[in-house]
Amino acid sequence: xxxxxxxxxxxxxxxxxxxxxxxxxxxxxxxxxxxxxxxxxxxxxxxxxxxxxxxxxxxxxxxxxxxxxxxxxxxxxxxxxxxxxxxxxxxxxxxxxxxxxxxxxxxxxxxxxxxxxxxxxxxxxxxxxxxxxxxxxxxxxxxxxxxxxxxxxxxxxxxxxxxxxxxxxxxxxxxxxxxxxxxxxxxxxxxxxxxxxxxxxxxxxxxxxxxxxxxxxxxxxxxxxxxxxxxxxxxxxxxxxxxxxxxxxxxxxxxxxxxxxxxxxxxxxxxxxxxxxxxxxxxxxxxxxxxxxxxxxxxxxxxxxxxxxxxx
Amino acid sequence: xxxxxxxxxxxxxxxxxxxxxxxxxxxxxxxxxxxxxxxxxxxxxxxxxxxxxxxxxxxxxxxxxxxxxxxxxxxxxxxxxxxxxxxxxxxxxxxxxxxxxxxxxxxxxxxxxxxxxxxxxxxxxxxxxxxxxxxxxxxxxxxxxxxxxxxxxxxxxxxxxxxxxxxxxxxxxxxxxxxxxxxxxxxxxxxxxxxxxxxxxxxxxxxxxxxxxxxxxxxxxxxxxxxxxxxxxxxxxxxxxxxxxxxxxxxxxxxxxxxxxxxxxxxxxxxxxxxxxxxxxxxxxxxxxxxxxxxxxxxxxxxxxxxxxxxx
Numbered sequence: 301x302x303x304x305x306x307x308x309x310x311x312x313x314x315x316x317x318x319x320x321x322x323x324x325x326x327x328x329x330x331x332x333x334x335x336x337x338x339x340x341x342x343x344x345x346x347x348x349x350x351x352x353x354x355x356x357x358x359x360x361x362x363x364x365x366x367x368x369x370x371x372x373x374x375x376x377x378x379x380x381x382x383x384x385x386x387x388x389x390x391x392x393x394x395x396x397x398x399x400x401x402x403x404x405x406x407x408x409x410x411x412x413x414x415x416x417x418x419x420x421x422x423x424x425x426x427x428x429x430x431x432x433x434x435x436x437x438x439x440x441x442x443x444x445x446x447x448x449x450x451x452x453x454x455x456x457x458x459x460x461x462x463x464x465x466x467x468x469x470x471x472x473x474x475x476x477x478x479x480x481x482x483x484x485x486x487x488x489x490x491x492x493x494x495x496x497x498x499x500x501x502x503x504x505x506x507x508x509x510x511x512x513x514x515x516x517x518x519x520x521x522x523x524x525x526x527x528x529x530x531x532x533x534x535x536x537x538x539x540x541x542x543x544x545x546x547x548x549x550x551x552x553x554x555x556x557x558x559x560x561x562x563x564x565x566x567x568x569x570x571x572x573x574x575x576x577x578x579x580x581x582x583x584x585x586x587x588x589x590x591x592x593x594x595x596x597x598x599x600x601x602x603x604x605x606x607x608x609x610x611x612x
Numbered sequence: 613x614x615x616x617x618x619x620x621x622x623x624x625x626x627x628x629x630x631x632x633x634x635x636x637x638x639x640x641x642x643x644x645x646x647x648x649x650x651x652x653x654x655x656x657x658x659x660x661x662x663x664x665x666x667x668x669x670x671x672x673x674x675x676x677x678x679x680x681x682x683x684x685x686x687x688x689x690x691x692x693x694x695x696x697x698x699x700x701x702x703x704x705x706x707x708x709x710x711x712x713x714x715x716x717x718x719x720x721x722x723x724x725x726x727x728x729x730x731x732x733x734x735x736x737x738x739x740x741x742x743x744x745x746x747x748x749x750x751x752x753x754x755x756x757x758x759x760x761x762x763x764x765x766x767x768x769x770x771x772x773x774x775x776x777x778x779x780x781x782x783x784x785x786x787x788x789x790x791x792x793x794x795x796x797x798x799x800x801x802x803x804x805x806x807x808x809x810x811x812x813x814x815x816x817x818x819x820x821x822x823x824x825x826x827x828x829x830x831x832x833x834x835x836x837x838x839x840x841x842x843x844x845x846x847x848x849x850x851x852x853x854x855x856x857x858x859x860x861x862x863x864x865x866x867x868x869x870x871x872x873x874x875x876x877x878x879x880x881x882x883x884x885x886x887x888x889x890x891x892x893x894x895x896x897x898x899x900x901x902x903x904x905x906x907x908x909x910x911x912x913x914x915x916x917x918x919x920x921x922x923x924x
Contacts, residue, residue, distance in 0.1 A: 397747055397771065405720030412717045412885075418727060421884045424877055426869035428886045435709055457769055459709065557738035565736055572733045573724075574740045 302597075305341045306331045307349030307357065308370060311582050315348060315370075318586035324593050346596075348589050351376045358382060366596060368589045370580045372447070373527060374606055375500050384608045389592055391585050392604035396450025398578040402525050403451055403495055404458070406549045406571065407434060410521055435459035440491040442507065443498030443526065444472050445612070447578075451495065463487055467503060488515035493523060500527040501611035510535040513545060521547040525577030528553040537563045540570060551577040614909075617653045618643045619661030619669065620682060623894050627660060627682075630898035636905050658908075660901050663688045670694060678908060680901045682892045684759070685839060686918055687812050696920045701904055703897050704916035708762025710890040714837050715763055715807055716770070718861045718883065719746060722833055747771035752803040754819065755810030755838065756784050757924070759890075763807065775799055779815060800827035805835060812839040813923035822847040825857060833859040837889030840865040849875045852882060863889040 304319070304327055306312045312331035319329060332338035338357045347354055347367045354367055355376035366387040367377065374390050409415065411432040420427035438461040441448045452462045452474035464475035465487045479487035484507065488494065494516060498504040508522065509532040516522075522545060524531060533554060539545045547569040553562070556575055564570050592602045606612060616631070616639055618624045624643035631641060644650035647668045654672050659679045666679055667688035678699040679689065686702050721727065723744040732739035750773040753760045764774045764786035776787035777799045791799035796819065800806065806828060810816040820834065821844040828834075834857060836843060845866060851857045859881040865874070868887055876882050904914045918924060 398745060401720055401745055401747075401770070402724060402743070405717070405724045405726065408713055408717030409721055409726050412714060414717065414721050414726060415730060417885050417888075418883065420886070421877075424872065426884075426886050428869075428888055430891050431714070431888055433710060433713055435713075454769065457766065458713070557740075560736065565733075571730065572738075573729055574732070574738045576729075576740055576743055579742050 301326050301328060302346055303328045303330065303341070303344040304346040304348060304593075305338060305344035305357075305361075307333075307338055307347060307353045309333055309350065309353070314582040315586055315589075318582055319348075319590060322586075322590045324590065326597065327593065346593075355379065355382060366592075366602070368592060369606075370585050372578070373499055374612075378606075378608060378611055387602060388606040388608070389588075389602050389604045390606050390612075391580060391588055393446050394580075394584045394588060395578040396447045399447045399497060399525055400451045400454045402551070402573075402577040403493075403523055404454055406523055407437075407439075407493055407521070410547065411437075437461070437492040438463060438490055439493040439495060440465065440487055441475070442494070442496040442504070442530065444469060444475055445497075447497045448472065449474065451497070463491065484512055485515040488512050489517075491516055491520050493521050495523045496526040496530050498526050498530055499612035500529045504530050506530070506532050508532065508536065510539070513539040516545060518544055519546050521545070521549065523549045525551040525573075528556070533564070537567045537570075540567050545569075547571070549573065551575055613638050613640060614658055615640045615642065615653070615656040616658040616660060616905075617650060617656035617669075617673075619645075619650055619659060619665045621645055621662065621665070626894040627898055627901075630894055631660075631902060634898075634902045636902065638909065639905065658905075667691065667694060670698075678904075678914070680904060681918075682894075682897045684890070685811060686924075690918075690920060690923055699914060700918040700920070701900075701914050701916045702918050702924075703892060703900055705758045706892075706896045706900060707890040708759045711759045711809060711837055712763045712766045714863070714885075714889040715805075715835055716766055718835055719749075719751075719805055719833070722859065723749075749773070749804040750775060750802055751805040751807060752777065752799055753787070754806070754808040754816070754842065756781060756787055757809075759809045760784065761786065763809070775803065796824055797827040800824050801829075803828055803832050805833050807835045808838040808842050810838050810842055811924035812841045816842050818842070818844050820844065820848070822851070825851040828857060830856055831858050833857070833861065835861045837863040837885075840868070845876070849879045849882075852879050857881075859883070861885065863887055 306315045312333055316329050316331050330341045335356045342361050343363055345363050345365050347364055351369045351371055351374045364386050369390045372391050372395050413431055417427055439455050440463040442465045444464040444466050449472045452472055455462050456474045462475050463477045465479045470478045507530050549571045551573040552575055595602050618627045624645055628641050628643050642653045650669045655675055657675050657677050659666055659676055663681045663683055663686045676698050681702045684703050684707050725743055729739055751767050752775040754777045756776040756778050761784045764784055767774050768786045774787050775789045777791045782790045819842050861883045863885045864887055907914050
């Protein structure tokens with residue numbers, strides 16, 4: 301018999317219903333919305349939960365053998381001081397379509413001048429300014445995992461060229477050219493769109509700095525639904541204010557919610573989307589747990605396993 | 613020897629350069645930006661031009677045997693009083709990608725709440741309102757020619773369901789269900805997006821009327837990059853004002869530019885895009901002429917031939 305603790309601030313009940321409906325064998329389920337609620341269930345051997353909460357309860361749950369994160373990014377339990385004697389899996393293969401809709405939606409909004417047309421309309425002005433097109437444009441992806449692959453496939457569907465910047469991998473056939481390590485300025489050259497979907501690791505921290513921003517053409521738009529830590533925020537604000545970059549669509553930040561006095565609220569051509577690019581919906585995440593639970597009891601390797609050293 | 617009159621208000625020179633570069637045999641080219649400019653070239657046997665200008669010069673050019681339109685819609689030369697003793701071809705197969713970017717751009721803008729997020733940002737407000745997704749939504753297409761097929765293919769790429777309303781054709785495999793004639797209310801039922809890309813013909817006039825609008829769910833958004841004549845404009849304004857429809861993205865109107873006192877300027881949840889959904893760029897249209905000219909001199913059937921009776 302296994303005991304699963306579902307630890308989620310708002311939607312623990314929804315997760316429980318979805319997992320109950322799968323009628324998994326040998327599984328008891330308990331739920332908690334807070335760390336305090338979780339205390340009576342310290343004997344559970346499995347956890348499905350939000351990484352920030354999970355990281356706090358882990359030290360008090362010595363019997364935990366497997367944690368399924370409800371998010372793609374799992375920074376909190378990766379803190380070096382925390383235990384690593386369990387299997388950690390994240391929500392992989394889920395966010396590709398949502399992230400793709402976010403990125404393509406904002407690329408098309410830029411090309412079609414959706415905000416500018418709306419401003420013209422509010423001024424009562426018929427505005428025949430011609431739109432641009434994604435066809436023939438170049439997108440540069442920082443990070444090409446399952447999300448990047450979904451995005452690259454859609455970019456090719458719209459006739460775009462795709463460049464990829466990765467640690468070492470080169471296995472997505474929709475990427476036309478790969479770059480690694482010191483090649484980041486060559487990667488940035490000629491991009492119409494720079495999109496970061498990389499995890500927060502030592503290798504990605506401040507990758508989008510003044511030098512990389514200077515290597516982008518002034519027509520480029522930076523779209524960041526990944527992690528705020530990848531950007532040198534003051535350098536980005538400066539490049540936008542100086543018109544050295546056409547725009548930025550920012551979903552994630554060093555500090556969230558973005559503080560009221562942050563320069564991005566006053567930086568021209570910034571769009572702030574308040575960390576909504578790809579939300580974790582129980583209907584998407586529960587199947588990842590269910591599939592992995594079947595593998596767990598069958599003794600098979602789990603999907604979406606996180607490498608504690610690599611950080612994703 | 614053939615003589616081609618290029619008749620285009622602004623871009624005749626651009627067309628000439630593109631066609632010159634193709635080094636077509638036995639072809640002399642003359643250009644005109646206005647009907648008056650065209651008078652000295654009344655002896656031309658071929659015309660490439662804007663349908664509104666072409667319709668005016670046709671009666672004075674008895675030697676014309678083939679007209680290639682630079683637009684997809686060719687209403688002016690279809691006037692019943694005008695001659696029909698020549699071959700008329702339109703700009704087909706060109707606007708699919710542009711129209712698709714327009715429609716998908718506005719569908720994603722709706723799902724991702726791009727205008728609402730922007731308004732929150734302008735108010736300095738962090739706005740974590742969850743977005744929607746195209747996945748699982750249903751799009752209904754009025755008109756499934758080459759543009760509709762391109763749009764249907766992209767809708768399937770995003771995981772949408774596609775319903776098609778056509779005169780008789782059922783040959784696009786990306787359409788999940790077809791409707792014709794009197795079935796228009798069954799077609800409208802359950803749609804998240806109603807998209808009209810139908811030509812202006814007797815059969816499409818006022819097709820989107822109060823009855824069809826009432827058959828749409830209140831969550832539906834109407835997107836019209838086709839022809840203004842398909843809509844009963846007062847009925848649409850009333851449905852939007854009453855909240856019986858979530859929104860409308862209107863590129864075309866009965867009268868363009870939209871008159872300053874038109875109700876749509878004050879109707880809630882209308883977006884006006886000023887007839888820019890799919891512009892005719894010489895780089896896209898010239899190849900259609902070049903391909904057809906090669907067929908013309910070889911005595912082969914031309915592509916994109918318009919049926920005068922059918923109207924497209």
